[in-house]
Structure formats: structure tokens, C-alpha cells
Amino acid sequence: MLVETIATFGLMFFLFSVGVKMDTGMMVVPERKAMAISISVTFFTLALTSLLSVVLKKCVTMDASLAQSLTFIAASQCLTPFPNIACLLTELKILNTDLGRLAISSAMFCDILGISLTAVGFALAHNTDGSADGSVQTSVLACLSIIAFLVAIVYVIRPVVLWILRRTPEGEPHFVLGPLIFGLAVPDGPPLGSALTTKLDSLVTGLLYPTYLTVSGLQTNIFKINFQSSWIVFAMVFFASLVKIGAVILPACCSNMSVREAIIVGLMLNARGICELMVYNLWKKGNILNDQEFALAVISVIGVTAIITPLIRYLYDPSKLHVPTKRRTIQQARRDPELRIMHFFSSSLLAGPPPVLVAHQSQHQPQRTLETSNSWSNHIINALRQYELQNKGCASVQSFSCIAHFNTMHEDIYRVANDQTSTILIVPFHKQWAIDGSIGSVNRAIRTMNIKILDTAPCSVGILVDRGILSGSLTILNNRSVYHVAVIYISGADDGEALCYGARMAKHRYVTLTVIRFLLFGCHNARERKLDNDLIDEVRYDNVGNKGFLYKEEVVRDGVGLASSIKPLENRCDLIVVGRHHQESPLLLGLDAWSECPELGVIGDMLASPDHVSTASVLVVQQQKVGAKLLAHSSKQVFNDTGRREVFG
CATH class of the missing domain: 1.20.1530.20 (Na+/H+ antiporter like fold)
Structure with a gap:
């Protein structure tokens, strides 16, 4: 009992x-x-x-x-x-x-x-009344009592609860x-x-x-x-x-x-x-x-x-719905005047309604008002709309709000990226910095989600390590005169994607771009160097006459020399853009021995390490993987000596 x-x-x-x-x-x-x-x-x-x-x-x-x-x-x-x-x-x-x-x-x-x-x-x-009249009367009264109970709940109890909430700070049926x-x-x-x-x-x-x-x-x-x-x-x-x-x-x-x-x-x-x-x-x-x-x-x-x-x-199997079939990379779209960027922000909810995906006012609506609610998401939406207003004619913003569990949120991200034909998807790094330069918070769920996105994204992906709190650049509405961006180029498709993204940034009148290409001393791989030269020459040609564009080459002998050459950039730039994967090179030997976050790659992990005192944010770029050998379902996964997983075509 x-x-x-x-x-x-x-x-x-x-x-x-x-x-x-x-x-x-x-x-x-x-x-x-x-x-x-x-x-x-x-x-x-x-x-x-x-x-x-x-x-x-x-x-x-x-x-x-x-x-x-x-x-x-x-x-x-x-x-x-x-x-x-x-x-x-x-x-x-x-x-x-x-x-x-x-x-x-x-x-x-x-x-x-x-x-x-x-x-x-x-x-x-x-x-259980024995008489027919009693049966009908009892049944009707029972149903009416249920209706009365519902009316009392909806029109009495709920208004009382809402009245209490408005004055409270945030934080016989069966x-x-x-x-x-x-x-x-x-x-x-x-x-x-x-x-x-x-x-x-x-x-x-x-x-x-x-x-x-x-x-x-x-x-x-x-x-x-x-x-x-x-x-x-x-x-x-x-x-x-x-x-x-x-x-x-x-x-x-x-x-x-x-x-x-x-x-x-x-x-x-x-x-x-x-x-x-x-x-x-x-x-x-x-x-x-x-x-x-x-x-x-x-x-x-x-x-x-x-x-x-x-x-x-x-x-x-919903994962099969988002398998990429077309190339959507910045390198491919560098001649296209329109660049579609999808940026992801997250905030944890204690609980809420069932999963939902909501599109806010369409970009085709002429009158777009700011959200009046004081929620965290509305602050983000309002900031993006202010940015759109400041760059009217050059940028348009479409906002979506999604309520979902972290272990399935990547499915919603893929859906929006496909519907909007995004070229690059930018997600936040799972660590956030405190104002004193130490790690303020770590979100393991975001890290797991980022790894899933890197494996199966329908477009190129960027992981943003945001150190804006250290440099005082906390908002996209900051009235800074010039924003300094550096691109680190070694070799490989991801570095090429990072270079093309930096080249798009260089077209902005308040952005200066420095491209640093690192070459191995004594190496003369003609075929690989020619492919890299073709892309770099094209980017340099597109920026002829651009006083905010600077290209330079540095020859180094090993990983120690590479790390020493990168270090001066850390406090001279606001943003450093780097590819996630690089072709095998003696320049990278030893740098991955202390890797904590393999999703950032060797260089990205080094730049994002709290041991490196820097105010520069870091954007780690991975080019979209497409093709029979590069699809997520058939990619070859290789584990190196450190146990770090790499994905090769």
C-alpha cells in the first residue's frame, strides 16, 4: 500500500x-x-x-x-x-x-x-447510479464539474500565477x-x-x-x-x-x-x-x-x-539529409559578390518548451524593429540589426532562434545552413576568457557539438576563439577606426580557405590584412609550392592598390622557429585567421605534442592556449569536405602518435 x-x-x-x-x-x-x-x-x-x-x-x-x-x-x-x-x-x-x-x-x-x-x-x-435519469444527470454533472475545473484553472489560477511572476524578480475530478x-x-x-x-x-x-x-x-x-x-x-x-x-x-x-x-x-x-x-x-x-x-x-x-x-x-536517419552534394567554400565563391556567413551563439536554458526553430523578421521586410524583450537572445538580435543598419546596402541579417538539446543541435544548424546556402559556418570555441586573461568558463557540450560539426558540416567551418574581452572589443558596434587581421599560411586546403576569407575581409575600408607565408628552409617542392603560389598570386593581384593589404614570407627551419615567428603577431593583431589542417611538414613537428584541443589544429591550438598571453582572437578555418572520398560517411580517419584524430581525403 x-x-x-x-x-x-x-x-x-x-x-x-x-x-x-x-x-x-x-x-x-x-x-x-x-x-x-x-x-x-x-x-x-x-x-x-x-x-x-x-x-x-x-x-x-x-x-x-x-x-x-x-x-x-x-x-x-x-x-x-x-x-x-x-x-x-x-x-x-x-x-x-x-x-x-x-x-x-x-x-x-x-x-x-x-x-x-x-x-x-x-x-x-x-x-454507478441505477436509474436511467440518475445516470444521465450524474454524467452531465460530472462533465460540468470538469469544465468548471478547467475554467477555474485557466481564468483564475493562471492569472494569479502570472500576477505573482510579474512581481517576482527573475531568477472532485480524478x-x-x-x-x-x-x-x-x-x-x-x-x-x-x-x-x-x-x-x-x-x-x-x-x-x-x-x-x-x-x-x-x-x-x-x-x-x-x-x-x-x-x-x-x-x-x-x-x-x-x-x-x-x-x-x-x-x-x-x-x-x-x-x-x-x-x-x-x-x-x-x-x-x-x-x-x-x-x-x-x-x-x-x-x-x-x-x-x-x-x-x-x-x-x-x-x-x-x-x-x-x-x-x-x-x-x-536525419544525418543523411544534410550530406553535402555541392561545393560551398569561400575559395570557390571568392568571385561572388555575396558571401553568406552563418554565426552560431548559444545560451543554456534550465528547461523550456519542446525543440523549436523560429525565424525572426525576414530580410525582405522593409520595416525591421528591435526586440523589446530583455532576454539574452534579443540583445544579440538587436546588435545584429544595428550592424545591418550601420552597413545598409552592404550587409543583411536574418536571425533564427533555436531551442534544442546540445547533442542534437547540430542538426538544426545544418538545416539552417542548407536552407540559407551558407558558405561558412562560424561556431564559438568552448572556452571563454575572463578579464584577467585566465579561462573563465568551459562548456563541454559545445566542444562535442563543434567536433560533430567539423566532421559533417555542409559548408566550410570556422571556430572562433573570442578574446574581445581582453582587448576591449566587446561589441560589433565598437567604433574602432581600424581592425587588424593576420592570416597565417603554411600549406593545404584549409590554409587556402583561411587566406580567401582574409582576402574578403581586406575589402572592408576599416580592415588591414597581413598575410604571412611560412616556408621551410631548403625545401623546394615545386608542385605543392606552385599550387600555393597560384592562389597567393591571385589574392595579391586582387589587392593591388589596397594600402591595407600586406604580404610577406618568412623562412623557418623547424617548429621552434615557426612558434617564435608567430608570437610577435599575438599582440599586434585583433584577429588571427589560420587553417585547421596543414600538409605534413617538418615545420609542425613537435608542436602537437602538447595539443589540448585537436579540433583547432596544431597552430590554432597553440594560439588559443592560455599559456600564450595574447589579446588577439583566433579564427580556425576548415574547408568544406565534398566528394566520394571526403564525405563524412566515407572519410578515412587516421590517428597519429598522439592519439589525435585527423580526417584526410
């Missing part, structure tokens, strides 16, 4: 936590495609499975108890709970994909329909309905929603939620099942799953979705979990299901989940 009480208490907290995390806007006003799928899935599944239950009761001999409960089991198949689908998609790491978002949005609207039908079903199921609806009334996201979910998640997911699942398992007696009853219930569940998939395909045909994508979304919406177990437990306590039917219902939940999970993994 004690364990069951704890389990029930845990279920209440779980439903409250789910309600806080849900975005009521997506529930009440979903996109048109999601609404069509939700209505189709809910009502087609309810109608056809109920019809099948009637046919089975008339045509198949079964126990009287099973015949009575078969209609309820059939009706339960129309439920498409948001928590089940969110948990499944999170486990499969496809929550923030296009189909994942569509499934989540559809499930949220399905929840409105499902909760309404379930509430009415409970009101009718618990009606028990099942109360926590969920009250959770929905609590505003999602910071400050209140985030704080609540952060404090509750460990307790709920670590103790209370597993306790409820354990109690459900203990109450499941598989030895009560007979074969005839099992095939009837399993046939019902299998039919309902097919109907859900078919109900998704129907509206998908009218919305430019492929049949394959519709089948995948249908499989996602077939996810089963704690919500079905909750309903079956309530029906068992209400004597709607006996031990045999309860066991069959629980096994059906486990069976459907075990089948659809590997099917979704097999049919849907």
Missing part, C-alpha cells in the same frame, strides 16, 4: 512536470498540417477500432468480461499522448528534426482531444487531471517553469516515475492470460496501429509529404508508454478491466514500443 501511494504521488508530479514543459500555444493553435494529422489520427482510430470491437464481439466467441472491456481497450488506442512521443524521440535523438517536430505538434493537439475524451469516459465509467492541467497553467520556460522542472526532474525521473512503472509491473499477472483472449486484443492493437499510420498518410497526401515520411510520422504517433499504463491502471481499479485484460493491455504497450523503435531507427 505504501509503495502504491508513493507511485501515485510520483505520477502526479510526473504529469505536473509534463504540463509545465508543454507549450500551450502549440496545443491550442498548432500548424495546419499538425492539426489535420491530429484530427485524422484521433477520430479515424477511434471510429475504426470501435467498429472492429463490435465486429469481434459479434463474430468471435470470447469471455463476457473481455467482451465488456473490449470497447474500452479499442477506445484507448486513439490516445496519442505527448509524453510518450517526446520520450521516444528524445531517446532516438530525432526530437528536433522536421518530422520529430511535426510528430510533437500533432501529439500535443491529440492530447487536447484525448484528454477531453478520457475525461468524459471517466465520468461515464464511474457512473487526481490525474489536476496536476496536468495545473502544470499547463504554469507558464513554461524561465523563470518559474524552468525552476520547477529543474528541481522536480531528478526526484521524479530518478525515483517516483520508476516506482509507478514497478507497481504497474507487479500488478501484471501474465499467468491469467489465455490464448484466445490474447489474439483478440493483439489483433485490435495491430489494427489500431495500422489505422494510425493510414490516418497520417491521408492528410499527408494533401500537404506535399512523401508516403515514407507519413509512415515515419505514423510510427512516431504509435508510441506507447506511461499514459496508456495510467489509463489501464485506472480502469483496473474501476473494475473495467480484470487481471487478464490488464495484463494484455500492458503487454501490448511493451510490444508496440519494442516494434516501432527499431523501425523508426531503420527508416529515418
Whole structure:
């Protein structure tokens, strides 16, 4: 009894936590495609499975108890709970994909329909009055009490909570309905929603939620099942799953979705979990299901989940959607007057709504106002818009806000980079500097994301080591007269990309560019040097007459000489641009022995090291990898003596 009480208490907290995390806007006003799928899935599944239950009761001999409960089991198949689908998609790491978002949005609207039908079903199921008039009156009063409870939550409790929030600095229905609806009334996201979910998640997911699942398992007696009853219930569940998939395909045909994508979304919406177990437990306590039917219902939940999970993994691999097929590099686009740069900023949220990708005002809108909210992201958006206004006619800015987990955020980055045909993607280094020159903070999640992006990005990539706080250049609106940029050129495709990016910067009237080419003493590799010479000569020719452009060569004997030659640049420049990979050269021998961040390459890691006292920011550039031998899925990964992974074509 004690364990069951704890389990029930845990279920209440779980439903409250789910309600806080849900975005009521997506529930009440979903996109048109999601609404069509939700209505189709809910009502087609309810109608056809109920019809099948009637046919089975008339045509198949079964126990009287099973015949009575078969209609309820059939009706339960129309439920498409948001928590089940969110948990499944999170486990499969496809929550923030296009189909994942569509499934989540559809499930949220399905929840409105499902909760309404379930509430009415409970009101009718618990009606035990013997008279017909009493039955109708009791059912109507039960439904009205639920409606009154909803109205009180929405129009009384929620305004009170919002009133409290505005004055707080930042930083008898069944028990099942109360926590969920009250959770929905609590505003999602910071400050209140985030704080609540952060404090509750460990307790709920670590103790209370597993306790409820354990109690459900203990109450499941598989030895009560007979074969005839099992095939009837399993046939019902299998039919309902097919109907859900078919109900998704129907509206998908009218919305430019492929049949394959519709089948995948249908499989996602077939996810089963704690919500079905909750309903079956309530029906068992209400004597709607006996031990045999309860066991069959629980096994059906486990069976459907075990089948659809590997099917979704097999049919849907979002990483294949972003495999590059065209060259998108600065070196290739150096003759193109337009350069599309995608810059990524990140901020950690304690908790929030489901993953979402939002495009702010389009660049084609003539009137673009500043964001008035005081959030961190709006400060960034406003700064970029101010930069656009200061450089009107020369630069245009399109801002996107994305809410996603770090382990899947690179998928959203790829999607935007592909949609905007970006030439280079710039991401932040995972370490941030304090004002005294020491490391202020380290974000391991960003480092993991950066490594994924370097491996599979659809365009060239730059990792920015920002030391602006040390030089006083904290904003793109800084009114400095001249910005000094240096490009370090040794050899290789990445150095060529860095050189071409620096050449684009040199066209700005307030930028001076110094290109330093390091040559190995006594080396005369004619073929490689000719390729490098051709690119350098072209860049020099394009900057004839540009007083802000300087090119020089330095001959060094080894890595020590290279490091000594680079050191004077560190405090004479605002930004140093360098390639990530270089061709094998004696110049680099020994420099990677103390490498801490191989994602920066040998030179980039040396420049970004806190041991090097410097105020210059560093941009490490990697050219896009395209082609059969250079694609991420077929690249050859080589580990050198230091254990550092390199990717070669």
C-alpha cells in the first residue's frame, strides 16, 4: 500500500512536470498540417477500432468480461499522448528534426482531444447510479464539474500565477487531471517553469516515475492470460496501429509529404508508454478491466514500443539529409559578390518548451524593429540589426532562434545552413576568457557539438576563439577606426580557405590584412609550392592598390622557429585567421605534442592556449569536405602518435 501511494504521488508530479514543459500555444493553435494529422489520427482510430470491437464481439466467441472491456481497450488506442512521443524521440535523438517536430505538434493537439475524451469516459465509467435519469444527470454533472475545473484553472489560477511572476524578480475530478492541467497553467520556460522542472526532474525521473512503472509491473499477472483472449486484443492493437499510420498518410497526401515520411510520422504517433499504463491502471481499479485484460493491455504497450523503435531507427536517419552534394567554400565563391556567413551563439536554458526553430523578421521586410524583450537572445538580435543598419546596402541579417538539446543541435544548424546556402559556418570555441586573461568558463557540450560539426558540416567551418574581452572589443558596434587581421599560411586546403576569407575581409575600408607565408628552409617542392603560389598570386593581384593589404614570407627551419615567428603577431593583431589542417611538414613537428584541443589544429591550438598571453582572437578555418572520398560517411580517419584524430581525403 505504501509503495502504491508513493507511485501515485510520483505520477502526479510526473504529469505536473509534463504540463509545465508543454507549450500551450502549440496545443491550442498548432500548424495546419499538425492539426489535420491530429484530427485524422484521433477520430479515424477511434471510429475504426470501435467498429472492429463490435465486429469481434459479434463474430468471435470470447469471455463476457473481455467482451465488456473490449470497447474500452479499442477506445484507448486513439490516445496519442505527448509524453510518450517526446520520450521516444528524445531517446532516438530525432526530437528536433522536421518530422520529430511535426510528430510533437500533432501529439500535443491529440492530447487536447484525448484528454477531453478520457475525461468524459471517466465520468461515464464511474457512473454507478441505477436509474436511467440518475445516470444521465450524474454524467452531465460530472462533465460540468470538469469544465468548471478547467475554467477555474485557466481564468483564475493562471492569472494569479502570472500576477505573482510579474512581481517576482527573475531568477472532485480524478487526481490525474489536476496536476496536468495545473502544470499547463504554469507558464513554461524561465523563470518559474524552468525552476520547477529543474528541481522536480531528478526526484521524479530518478525515483517516483520508476516506482509507478514497478507497481504497474507487479500488478501484471501474465499467468491469467489465455490464448484466445490474447489474439483478440493483439489483433485490435495491430489494427489500431495500422489505422494510425493510414490516418497520417491521408492528410499527408494533401500537404506535399512523401508516403515514407507519413509512415515515419505514423510510427512516431504509435508510441506507447506511461499514459496508456495510467489509463489501464485506472480502469483496473474501476473494475473495467480484470487481471487478464490488464495484463494484455500492458503487454501490448511493451510490444508496440519494442516494434516501432527499431523501425523508426531503420527508416529515418536525419544525418543523411544534410550530406553535402555541392561545393560551398569561400575559395570557390571568392568571385561572388555575396558571401553568406552563418554565426552560431548559444545560451543554456534550465528547461523550456519542446525543440523549436523560429525565424525572426525576414530580410525582405522593409520595416525591421528591435526586440523589446530583455532576454539574452534579443540583445544579440538587436546588435545584429544595428550592424545591418550601420552597413545598409552592404550587409543583411536574418536571425533564427533555436531551442534544442546540445547533442542534437547540430542538426538544426545544418538545416539552417542548407536552407540559407551558407558558405561558412562560424561556431564559438568552448572556452571563454575572463578579464584577467585566465579561462573563465568551459562548456563541454559545445566542444562535442563543434567536433560533430567539423566532421559533417555542409559548408566550410570556422571556430572562433573570442578574446574581445581582453582587448576591449566587446561589441560589433565598437567604433574602432581600424581592425587588424593576420592570416597565417603554411600549406593545404584549409590554409587556402583561411587566406580567401582574409582576402574578403581586406575589402572592408576599416580592415588591414597581413598575410604571412611560412616556408621551410631548403625545401623546394615545386608542385605543392606552385599550387600555393597560384592562389597567393591571385589574392595579391586582387589587392593591388589596397594600402591595407600586406604580404610577406618568412623562412623557418623547424617548429621552434615557426612558434617564435608567430608570437610577435599575438599582440599586434585583433584577429588571427589560420587553417585547421596543414600538409605534413617538418615545420609542425613537435608542436602537437602538447595539443589540448585537436579540433583547432596544431597552430590554432597553440594560439588559443592560455599559456600564450595574447589579446588577439583566433579564427580556425576548415574547408568544406565534398566528394566520394571526403564525405563524412566515407572519410578515412587516421590517428597519429598522439592519439589525435585527423580526417584526410
